[in-house]
Amino acid sequence: MNGAESLVRTLINNGIDVCFTNHGTSEMHFVAALDRVPGMRCVLGLFEGVVTGAADGYARMAEKPAATLLHLGPGLGNGLANLHNARRANTPIVNIVGEHATYHRAFDAPLTADIEGIARPVSAWLRTSPDARAVAGDGAAAIAAARAAPGHIATLILPADTAWNDADGPAEAPAPAAATKVSAAAVAAAAKALRSGQPALLLLSGTALRREALTAASRVAGKIGARIMSQTSNARVERGAGRVAAPRVPYPVEHALAVFKDVRTLILVGAKEPVAFFAYPGKPSRFAREDCEILTLATPAEDTRHALEWLADELGANGAAPSPEPRVRLAPPAGKLTVEAIGAAIGALLPENAIICDESVTSGRGFHEQTKGAAPHDYLQLTGGSIGLGLPLATGAAVACPDRKVLSLEGDCSGMYTLQALWTQARERLDVVTVIFANRSYAILRHELTQVGAKNPGRTALDMLSLDNPALDWVAMARGMGVAGGRATTADEFVKLLSHGFSARGPFLIEAAI
């Protein structure tokens, strides 16, 4: 057994059975080992950002890491933006990067690069295997590091000779530990602050946005008269009819400041202190008041559901009725195709138990209100702010959950960064409906240009924010990658295409001309 095979066996023995890959020569022994070891599903991406973004979407839904396989430093570079996003989502990934043979590195061949240097900014764990017999143990250590709560990116660099030389066999990773329970002191402090009667807000993220944790938060909030909100961006939210809604902190600074204007007690549950996404001249970075008491009930690495249930118990709220959203049955919209019509159509037609991956950025802000009473669903967002995650995220989620419909909401601009994901969706016959919000501009940047105080943008600046010359034809691009689709210019057309996409199996794309 060579090093590559020892790694493949280590992955499979420890429950990692999906590998998203964009490989090259230095990873050929790993690819060859896949033939000798049954049990690994390999999913090819034609660009590394697809690979890493899909690994993110997969792990968010599968609740266990996938492996990636990338080609040396530049291949890792191409995957870096979506590793950044995954890091911000606390997603576990076993990120395997091929490298030149140990003895070949000194010759500075063209592809030689400082792989560890490139990996370090996104990796919680990082190791280059020194020889073939170390590979299985290093793989097991990477798995353990990736799975450690709340989830991490573990990068294992595999020189080619460590893959092809003889190894001993697979290694075992420790079983994933349960999330740490919070301390009684943390619960007592939160309870005390909430009992003070000051205006309070529970800010949730991470695992606190799953059904049971939301229910406990709802009991606490109902008892105390506090509000529940979620971070602006979250890895995964269980929402829709029957679940407790946690409205997002708005993105625009003014709106966010208004949310926190009166809040004197802020309890963080798997969330971070709320700050502005970007700095703007003359506007604050922090949203909470100076005199707001900020307490952490549970960090993202801790058991948020247990913490919230304990807090409810402490406050005598365990018997209280939570406030889940009632089912709202909307009529499908007609007439002009607007962002609101798209939201209404999704609210009306969304199948039960769907997964929504949302990178529509500017186009989808009304969407949350329109879908909170829709069929229950999981809602996955861009957490790291680097656009180009959406299509890969949907791809990975569909690999993880073959029996659930995935709805991928994407901007025409952000979709362009990783459009190659559509090919993987076609190749794997993934059940993904993609909606492209085709406004043909960097709409958010037009807004941002004003926000940063850049006055009277002229022709050059506006030209740099426009995508209409030439117009992108997403239906043609999708067809070029084997994905069927259609363009909707009215709400009626959109409803018809969305109904078709939801009822058929396999990937389908709708370009929504808004």
Place this chain on the structure above:
Amino acid sequence: MNGAESLVRTLINNGIDVCFTNHGTSEMHFVAALDRVPGMRCVLGLFEGVVTGAADGYARMAEKPAATLLHLGPGLGNGLANLHNARRANTPIVNIVGEHATYHRAFDAPLTADIEGIARPVSAWLRTSPDARAVAGDGAAAIAAARAAPGHIATLILPADTAWNDADGPAEAPAPAAATKVSAAAVAAAAKALRSGQPALLLLSGTALRREALTAASRVAGKIGARIMSQTSNARVERGAGRVAAPRVPYPVEHALAVFKDVRTLILVGAKEPVAFFAYPGKPSRFAREDCEILTLATPAEDTRHALEWLADELGANGAAPSPEPRVRLAPPAGKLTVEAIGAAIGALLPENAIICDESVTSGRGFHEQTKGAAPHDYLQLTGGSIGLGLPLATGAAVACPDRKVLSLEGDCSGMYTLQALWTQARERLDVVTVIFANRSYAILRHELTQVGAKNPGRTALDMLSLDNPALDWVAMARGMGVAGGRATTADEFVKLLSHGFSARGPFLIEAAI
């Protein structure tokens, strides 16, 4: 004047008047400054790999750097692979990366990342501007660092508040220095080694592959009976009829070893010691014999033409006639569409003074023999081995040379990494003919799977090297980005489409089904 404007003025005053950009909120003041300062051509890319690859192609042809504008750490990450390639080509680039406002970084907002950490592996010069008044001086230092021979990547990180706060004005960079002349000792040593009568080879790269340097090399070689070759990959070669040909060191290890089997004197002129691109089990990394004397006549940073002319003088070869290639007029091919037919068609139809950007990898190896007597042209290659440079490289070369036809030779697999370049070609109406070698597989990797000794690849491995499920339709994808094109299935169709592409102006794509 704010910091952003002081930087734009510094760039323009120092002759940098093209900026390839994919910007976000943190770069909005830079974008706004472009309206206030005339003279900068901004070229938008829909993905950062397009931006950095185009900056590479631009500088190789313009012989001066372009600026780039990238959005924080993840945007830089997306551009990293083509910065790696540019670094290997010794291409000068003023690589500007936006960053959060200095005071905002501590809040760890979603897009916060270790930008310096990501930039370091590809940057010869790296600085984060501390405040607005430093930006112009930092910009001038970046320009100087980028222009220092043989050309470097200088990364300037620009926190948003250094762009919007008040600055003093532009700064001046020192004029680019002429390349250093080699020492008399280096020339004397090379002359002595060549006079020894041992089998000798001049290995050229960098500026040694321009017309005059090749002519001098030809005189030396003719006088001594030495061979001239070029590296396997080179940033830019002046070749075709009337120029001296320098055949490439072959990529396959066995073929390369055969080239150097009898060489006892190896003179490096702007080249590095030849080594294998990858390591393979049981095969050597170095190509030269153990007993081969290896001398550096000129490093890439030195004046290679002067060195070769001096060497010719020292050897009494200055009067010798060089051996340029005669013009060969091929008949356009007919019948089956093969790689050879494509090479023959290009040899027959190539317009005068064209620029060929070649990332066809496996498909184009016969091409060199077929085009050495074609109309004179510049030939640009992938130097860093990270596929996904070709389409952006052609884009940048076309921006640099609007009066020259650019021919972009691309693999269907490698083209997918940065296909967004086609949109920029359409938007800028660039005169680029793209030929996609559509073999619908990672052809080179099938070869590499055997080379690394992975025996009897099975279904999984072969499936991972195949692109035919679904087949990519490049004509549809190009149309989706505003580029017209057609698919050729016979040599006759290919000749017809290529003739059309060469005679029309603007971007055109041919999918060659081979």
